[in-house]
Amino acid sequence: MRTSIYQLFVRHFSNLNGSRIVDGTIEQNGCGKFCEISSKALFEIKAMGFTHVWLTGVLEQSSSTEYSSIPADDPLLLKGKAGSPYAIRDYFDVSADYAVDPESRLEEFADLVDLCHEADLKVIIDFVPNHVSRSYHSDIQPDLNFGESDDTSEFFAWNNNFYYLEGDGPMLLPGGIYTNEGVGRVTGNNSATWQPGLSDWYETVKLNYGHDYTTGRDTKNLPDQEARLDEVPDTWVKMDAILAYWQEMGVDGFRCDMAHMVPMEFWAWVTRRACLRDHQCYFMAEAYDGDPAKLTNANVLEALLENGFDTVYDGESYELVKSVVEHGRNSTDLDELLWATERRDRMLRYAENHDEVRLASSHHWGGAGARIGKAVTAYLSGVGPSPFLVYNGQEVGEIGDGDEGFAKDDGRSSIFDYGQLPGLAAWVHNGTYDGGALDGAQQELREWYVEWGNLMQEAAFVRGGVYGLNSANLENLKFSVAGEAPGKSLYAFLRHDTQAGQAFLVVINFNLHINAEEVEVLLPGGVGEWLGAEVAERVLVGDVEHCGVAVVQLAL
Numbered sequence: 001m002r003t004s005i006y007q008l009f010v011r012h013f014s015n016l017n018g019s020r021i022v023d024g025t026i027e028q029n030g031c032g033k034f035c036e037i038s039s040k041a042l043f044e045i046k047a048m049g050f051t052h053v054w055l056t057g058v059l060e061q062s063s064s065t066e067y068s069s070i071p072a073d074d075p076l077l078l079k080g081k082a083g084s085p086y087a088i089r090d091y092f093d094v095s096a097d098y099a100v101d102p103e104s105r106l107e108e109f110a111d112l113v114d115l116c117h118e119a120d121l122k123v124i125i126d127f128v129p130n131h132v133s134r135s136y137h138s139d140i141q142p143d144l145n146f147g148e149s150d151d152t153s154e155f156f157a158w159n160n161n162f163y164y165l166e167g168d169g170p171m172l173l174p175g176g177i178y179t180n181e182g183v184g185r186v187t188g189n190n191s192a193t194w195q196p197g198l199s200d201w202y203e204t205v206k207l208n209y210g211h212d213y214t215t216g217r218d219t220k221n222l223p224d225q226e227a228r229l230d231e232v233p234d235t236w237v238k239m240d241a242i243l244a245y246w247q248e249m250g251v252d253g254f255r256c257d258m259a260h261m262v263p264m265e266f267w268a269w270v271t272r273r274a275c276l277r278d279h280q281c282y283f284m285a286e287a288y289d290g291d292p293a294k295l296t297n298a299n300v301l302e303a304l305l306e307n308g309f310d311t312v313y314d315g316e317s318y319e320l321v322k323s324v325v326e327h328g329r330n331s332t333d334l335d336e337l338l339w340a341t342e343r344r345d346r347m348l349r350y351a352e353n354h355d356e357v358r359l360a361s362s363h364h365w366g367g368a369g370a371r372i373g374k375a376v377t378a379y380l381s382g383v384g385p386s387p388f389l390v391y392n393g394q395e396v397g398e399i400g401d402g403d404e405g406f407a408k409d410d411g412r413s414s415i416f417d418y419g420q421l422p423g424l425a426a427w428v429h430n431g432t433y434d435g436g437a438l439d440g441a442q443q444e445l446r447e448w449y450v451e452w453g454n455l456m457q458e459a460a461f462v463r464g465g466v467y468g469l470n471s472a473n474l475e476n477l478k479f480s481v482a483g484e485a486p487g488k489s490l491y492a493f494l495r496h497d498t499q500a501g502q503a504f505l506v507v508i509n510f511n512l513h514i515n516a517e518e519v520e521v522l523l524p525g526g527v528g529e530w531l532g533a534e535v536a537e538r539v540l541v542g543d544v545e546h547c548g549v550a551v552v553q554l555a556l
């Protein structure tokens with residue numbers, strides 16, 4: 001099957017508390033729970049065609065919420081009342097927020113993993129290798145805490161876990177003086193200062209993988225992938241133990257945060273070890289080749305794929321389609337993604353994730369509303385065999401507007417604050433997961449995602465080739481939206497698999513307001529040879545709604 005990932009942010013997913021008080025506490029705004037993600041919910045996700053569920057933000061993080069055995073963090077370290085799910089406080093524990101019985105939180109998480117497997121869904125969790133919370137301390141595995149044997153007199157030492165600042169403090173964070181840090185440490189975004197700014201990842205500290213990042217990107221002196229545990233830096237040993245711990249608990253894969261900021265040699269070593277424990281262990285990387293902090297002079301996306309990753313973020317495709325919708329680029333420009341390469345076929349396509357804005361946000365995507373999700377999702381997932389991701393709430397048109405606290409009104413669903421996703425809560429419908437509170441438009445949109453997700457598991461879309469048709473239709477007046485040149489808003493392509501004898505024609509209308517009427521698509525002479533069958537010169541598609549998609553299965 002084609003890898004398709006449903007991103008499920010546990011804090012949001014099952015939360016039915018609609019208070020949505022700005023900067024509210026967990027008592028005021030509620031929080032999703034592991035045990036509320038029922039078999040019914042997971043089977044409904046599976047019925048959409050998904051193969052994996054990414055349980056986002058489950059590791060114990062810095063938080064303002066106190067439990068009997070877990071103190072609240074210093075407010076100076078917090079971004080929002082709930083805190084950042086990427087400021088990890090204990091790699092070997094899960095957030096007590098998500099447990100009905102906080103003392104049994106690991107058991108409740110393990111039960112959820114079992115339920116996912118019963119629904120034939122593989123489980124991915126976050127792995128945050130570049131940085132940890134300033135308050136990091138593992139109660140579960142105290143013998144594997146970071147920094148306790150470090151030489152703090154040195155900015156860099158091969159076996160240190162952290163990078164240490166010269167001179168004396170105090171550590172002045174944006175909110176005030178942080179007194180719980182005896183020595184100064186570099187922030188997660190490489191800021192070596194006693195006074196990090198608001199734009200810095202000031203709540204986190206950077207981990208050291210045996211390379212002094214201030215000397216450049218040459219990491220060739222690091223151990224190779226077959227090195228023994230006693231031949232690698234201490235941070236490598238501890239990170240491998242973390243992955244092994246979660247694999248033992250049944251986790252099937254890891255979404256690796258800011259993977260480009262960690263040496264490629266480490267990735268080759270640690271992914272090999274993880275796959276020796278489970279040969280199907282899945283690694284997906286958040287990575288950006290344009291980030292100056294990347295640790296290779298080569299294209300970092302290709303480097304990560306060469307060093308053990310199954311897939312990496314495809315930010316280029318996201319920005320390309322966003323420019324068509326928001327800035328009026330010609331839809332024919334989307335042909336850029338048709339030139340298949342091994343890298344592109346392995347890139348993770350997404351229209352939303354927790355870092356990006358909601359498709360339905362009034363501030364973004366041309367203000368078209370939830371329906372633009374059809375066109376964008378169809379293009380990103382339809383034009384190749386690469387893995388793709390849908391973020392919880394996307395399928396019901398979650399808007400993401402409104403001030404939630406730390407995140408303000410930025411068109412995203414906040415990952416820093418306690419709150420609810422109103423659209424998703426309507427589908428959850430008091431825990432029945434039957435969509436009983438969705439309105440007609442939301443229900444129709446979700447049904448489209450179900451239909452489209454299952455179409456993506458057809459052979460033509462799993463392993464078939466792709467043939468772009470816009471260039472052959474630039475003078476076809478039947479391939480246009482009223483008042484526009486042919487191909488300005490319409491985009492068409494074929495998917496075909498010889499073994500299955502399948503061929504599909506897909507037409508997408510990126511116009512935000514106007515339907516395309518009586519669309520016909522010309523098939524150029526080379527199509528018949530490509531399909532290995534005789535086909536008509538024209539295919540009558542009919543009307544294609546604005547922001548909509550039409551699919552025609554061709555008879556071969």
